[in-house]
Amino acid sequence: MTGSRDGAFDALRGQLQEAASAFAGGPDALEGILLGMVDDVDRAVREPLEIFPVCHHSPASALAMARRLREKQPKVVYLELCEDMAPLLTELRNCRLPVAVQAFAGQVEGFPAEWAPLSVIAPMTEASAEYQAIAYALDTPGVELVLVDRSADHVFQWDPRHEPEPRLPEPGDAEAALHGEAVGVEIGDLRPRFAELEEHLLRHGRVRHWSEWWHQYVEVPLASSDHDTYRQVMFLIGSLFRRLAPGDGERVRIDEDRERYMWTRMREHLAASGADPAECVYVCGAFHAASRVEEFGVDGTAGAFSVSPRTGTTWQYGLIPSSNAAIEAQFGLAAGSVSIASTQWTKSLKRTRVRPYRLAGQDGTKRKAPAKKTAPAALAPRTASPAAIAPATGAGEPAAPDRLSGFLRRPPVLDGLDEAELLGWSVEIVRAARRSGYLASTADAIAVFETSILLAGLRDRAKPTPYDFQDAAVTCIEKDAVPGRRDVRRLVEILMGGDRIGRVGYEALPPLARDVHDRLAPLGLKLQQRGVQRALLDMVSRPELRACSDVLWMLRRLLPHGAARPIMGERRLGERSIQESWDVAIGTHQRSLIELGYEGVSLEQVLEQRLRREAYGPQATTATVLAAVEDAVLYLRGGRLADELGAHALKVLATERSVDGAPEVLRRVRSLLAYYRTGEPVLPAWIESFVKTGYAHYCTLLPTAFRDQDATVRQVAAMLGFLFGMESLALSLGCDRAQLELSVAQSHPEEPAKTALLWAAQVQLGTLSREELRARCGELLDNPLVVPAYPRYLSGFVHALEPVPGLADVVVEAVSNAFGRLPDAVLLPWLPLLITTLRSGAAELAPLLIREAGRIFPGRLEALDAWVPPWRSPSLPPGTGRAASAGPRGVALLAAHPAACDAVAELLGCEGGWASTGPAGAGARGAVPATRYPATCDAVAALLGCEGGWASTGTGTAGAVLTARHPGAAEAVGALLADA
Template identity: 70%
Template sequence: MTPDTFDALRGQLLDAARTFAPTTGTAADASDALAGILSGIVDDVDRALAEELEIFPVCHHSPASALAMVRRLREKQPKVVYLELCEDLRPLLDELRNCRLPVALQAFASDLDGFPPGVGPLSVVAPITEASAEYQAIAYALDTPGVELVLVDRSTDHVFQWLPDEPAESARPAPSDGDTDANADIAERAEEAALHGDAVGIEIGDLRPRFAELEAHLLHHGKVRHWSEWWDQYVEQPLTGADYDAYRQVMVLIGSLFRRLRPSEDERVSRDEERERYMWTRMREHLAASGADPADCLYVCGAYHAASRVEQFGLASDAPYEISPRTGTRWLYGLIPSSHSAIEAQFGLASGSVSIAAATWSKAVTRFRDTPFRLDGQKGTAKRAKRAALPPPSTPAPPVADRLSGFLSSPPALDGLDEAELLGWCVDIVRLARRNGYLASTADAIAVFETSVLLAGMRNRARPTPYDFQDAAVTCIEKDVVPGRRDVRHLCEILLGGDRIGQVGYEALPPLARDVYDRLAPLGVDLEKRTLQRALLDLNANPELTGCSDLLWILRRLLPEDAVRPIMGERRLGERSIQESWDLAIGRHQRSIIELGYEAITVEQVLEQRLRRTVWDPKATAAVALGAVEDAVLYLGGSRFAAELGARAVELLSAERTVDDAPEVLRRIRRLLAYYRATEPALPEWCEAFVTAGYAHYCTLLPTAFVDEETGVRQVAAMLGFLFSMESLALALGCDRAQLELAVLQSHPEAPAKVALLWAARSQLGLLPMAELRERCDGLLANPLVVPSFPMYLSGFVQALEPAPALAPFVVELLSKAFARLPDAVLLPWLPKLITTLRDQAGELVPVLVREAGRTFPAALPALDAFVPPWLGRPSGAAKARPGVAPVGGPVAELLAGHRAACDAVAALLGCDGGWQEIAGGDPGEAGALLARHPETATAVAALLGR
């Protein structure tokens, strides 16, 4: 290229800057700045195209860039292709032939070394689509003998080294520039849009203004809604059929324009320049090591980087640059499925823009009869034509002429209206809309056609674009409501190509994912399908499916909730289903399974590692550790590993200074003890240690928990529940009951609910007789000053059923008295609180109260009128017993007389001898004397039997 190639264009731009700007004051300074920018843009284009190493500027997911790449590769046939992509992703490119595009290259790290704590896990993705220049370069290099593909961008480790201090913030997907109010089908597409998760996206050629005012200006004057539409109209369509020189010059021009107009405070400026220094250093190192001729090389990078002005730019530069070392983090690599919507969400593109780009690519390939490159064995939905043989290498191209002047000064070529194409769109969208519940007709098809032409004319387009057609369809077909799940805008995207979702082939999967597919093969379902599939397992008839069942339960624990969902069957401690039914969506969650492969070789190892990390986390609690023990028993079945986790649970319990998790601890340890007692000859050592440690721990904290205002009644009740329910085992293991008695005696709560709980605990220990407890409660009801707070006392007694279930009759008695005696002003506001308390905190205690109430109250409505509660004493008409003599009448005497054999047997067991008397009178004997000494017992038995 001659030095004066762009002198004429440079002069024209400077003259324009002087003509349209004043020459005095501040405006003159602005004119000089404008002239400097315009002249600098031309200098950037001249510099990039004059470089010895040919630079191919691209824009990500651009059909025009892909077409230009295909044509240039066939013409030049380079021996070395330098590609702007993370250099450590190179081994993954060979696996692309085993996948169905789009897919994403991924680097993942969870165990970080050299990064700030709390920022992991770290993930980088680089999506690849067929309608992209990078894929065409990759396919050419991998399938053409003698061609070397070299990735020259910074490594994934440097990606995070160069991010700001908040990498998680930078990893979030960019907000879409589309009209989000018009996108009604968010729920359906959210899953596909989230295929990349929160990974940092790597793209080749981010061409978008980093100056908000400039972008708004371009959108306004271009009469478009979002950036994707502006790019398609003013860059993509004009460059689709342009020759190579015009394409390069225009792309570098745009990259230079956006680069020079970026805000000076943009933090990405320094990172972009570091990347450019990195890439030029790597290319010079490779050329020096390989001895390749720069004339046989091609450097593929974003147009933004093609206009670089760093001192390391160009092969002639000898400016030094030292590449910083990587951290000690071990990165794992793989391929994950991607989709058009995931790419749009990752890089802030308008909804449907990538699908429209794919449709434009297919149409342009057919129109210009270009044969794109495609990896041998590449999976796809349609057969492709056999690749045409490469022509002989071309001779060196003549000096590049100034193509920018003509391109910028002449109006764009207006394509004529393709009525057949537009009519086909209009007919198809009406048909598709009717299938989705819209009342569309032929009149709507005509209206869409005319409106598309009208909108294109209003936007200075002779030929309606897919965006014009989409707006026209929404205007003419979508009325007030969306009848189904898909709105018209989404239907247009489906019509124009849809959201294509890629898939990683079996050969490209990590060992763990292949192991999952192999072990689930006996189920006979196609795990690669993205549809929901039902698997039925009869474990009695087909015991060989037990391994599949075990694996499904582990996947249920590791994967998202809807990936593996049991319909029938459950897995609990000591229980196994004999028949199971599963809904499987493994193909839809292939990414999650692949990322499991970054952690271990089998899912069992993944679960074991996660459980171990969970219990050794600094924030782990005893309840969390007990949950990990339960998961280890359920899914891994190993006593050794469960014992390791259990020992950690003992350590955590002893170190805790709060009792917030006491209810969860009690629930889990009870379940584990019941399981071990039913399945093992003896309790594991860690269970015994946990009981003894918990007994001492909760005894120590009990007095403080009773008076601490931040400790709830539920937590104190759970502590007492642990102490009382584990008491026999703890005493057998060497604990001292006096420790519990002292803890209770040292407790002096003031809150009514905790006072009631303390009374219940003392009653359970035998320190407070039942008669005295009843007397205290009756005194509370009789005290007008205490009546308003009596519901809180009652709530404490309800919670006391956890440590003292034998108090259920007394709690039923208190509830009955409260409902009978409390005034409405106190009772009615308290009832909703009672119900919510029982539901949220004592759900397992409600059945105890219900059963006790069922035994206490009459079962039939007619008996309710004559019912006398047991706590009110005998009916007035009953015969009174003489002191020391059993009653000769009444229900007790009738019950005993009617079942003399049973009574004689019980008396014999108790060592009582004596005869029977008739109801008319006589000596009661020893049996009568026994009943006389224990009238409450006889009355209670009679009440239980309905007498």
């Protein structure tokens, strides 16, 4: 377009052309940009369908929007907002602003899996033009509200480079994280995309950031301007930023596709509804109002643009709480700018006496019956064939005269200094600073007042802005330290309105969130209220609170930390508390609770889905699946889900080829076994199969784990703990102990810690005696080449207490010998390693060592001088001690417990019962176990403390064998079997 039809902007074109020639020395690109901007303004102004350009969260835009809606009373309002969010806007009346309309997808289809979850939000504040339009349309009979922007699905379709990156919240950034990782849909994105232009504007405007520039040079002048001036100035700004933006790239294509999409939807609606464009208004960002696409306007050509179909992703919609800080963080605005805008909005309403629109029943207003709407189906996106789309007729209102020339040439109207307002700010900031620990005084209030005026004068302002006041307060009060939790800049933000946090009403919550509120009602808490509340549960006097306890434990499992935190009471397998105390902050974490409602209709359903997702995920390990089984038992009472997940854990275990999760597997299997043995009549089939399969699985991996350098000693100890701890159950289920013995025999570790672990396993299996183990430890200390590595052997012995807790006395002896014999150069560097090992990897084993040391060492300091360690005391001769005194005990055993003795005789292979037949009879009885069950007799001899094993050297009597080969064992067993 080279000129307007009635020459309304010809004078402005001439002035800009002269200015471009004088500035650039002749026609060039600058002239094209300036004249093109005028063409964009002229084109937008003449459009029959009124375009109302806005800036997001701008009080001037909201004020102009409210004023224009009352003047024109349009019948159709087209709004730049995701069209699939339309059904949710009526729920805004049940909320306290600011809130955000959200589209959420937990599982994606048609997008990369790593993008999940997807979230799109559109925040709403009362000081925004889009909220004024929504409130007008929803509460005015006969008005249609049509959302015309791309759907949430297309937001991600049209931005293939988008990969949501988690933003780590900074300290004190809890409110800024209300939107999470959501993609913000902003109406009126008015910020230069040309970095040099923004830098130029900030430098010459003598401001620090874009929000301050916009407030000073756009907000204040436009707040009192008429409708035509407002529109033309906003068109001009949008055209300037658009023409100076980079001319190629993905973002430009997306912007143009959005404009084609919106104009296509509007023409479809006009054709289908027969609405008159003169009775409609199109609310969009000023950046998109200055569009140059072919589809622009009701008379625009359809072109070749077509809307791609949506993917198979299922989207959930809801309202989440928002805050001023969250909006600022989402869209890169300066901290406190939304709060300052809210304060400016309130002041503008008082000054201009404009009545804003507010949804009935919201924020303290009286609720009235919803107005009848015409054509409610218009809220859903319509489709029409290109042939059915006819250009709208009617010229609409006459084109407005040129307001830009006068606005651009007129010097800024300087507001007079409002001393009362500035003085009030100064006094209040000093009062707030005192409450926060600053040593502020009346002199500081005067200094802030005068410095604000000084800064405004240095920046060519007649009236200090809130930003000038903020800088003055920081300069005069903060000094060099922040004594409290908030700095002065934050105190000013609170003074200017604070970080207002929205709230979603009960009626607008999803079914799951409402169900949580209903089930926690017996607690008598205000769950909508932000902050921490204390809940006391006495399940003895009030049994109905057990259901509340179940809900709180599930919320603790599902919601972020702090939403439900137990102070007293715990929930473990087989245990239930009778009294509990909780810190509940559900109102603070309302967004997380709402997003939880997108996953299901009840907490139990969501928890079951999450447990399945964790157990069947591609990265799931055996420990992960067992953790899911434990949670299913704790929160869902086990049953079918626990059995299903347990069977899946068996499959995952069979496919694992590493031992990384062995410690966690051992811990969880032990707890589950203890629970089922005490709480169930029989063990579930899956856990029996798991023990049987795990026994064979770890026997197979044991030799490799001993040699593998990546396998830690704690992991190998956990494997041995599983094998030895589950051995009795595994053998009863049909496993063969020879497999374990063969696996240990094939293990040849090179690392000292694993070598000590192997020795402990051999002692447990009986292939290595305790005396031989002590001798090996002594040899290590006697070898000067091995002494530096002795602490590593001790680390292995400490971990060996996991599979072989009976070696606690040997470990105490080895540690004592180390303290007594190791040189300081070896001992002192090893002590931190010992402490670290006990604290990080073997904290649960420390009580064993402490208890054993307390039993061995003297309890009083006076007895320490005469104390002789047990391992250094002389050994007892044969026939004394335990063996000599076993005879009377054997008599008592036979006399008092004949049935038990018969059972032992049966285990030893003896026919009939035990009888007191004297030493000769005992020798005859002993012939059967000595000749037929040598392994069993070896175990009996070990229990009796006798050295050596049993052996059959011939077919003679057992007494001859015992006397010839093992006199100590023979005398001990003879004493037990003898009639003293």
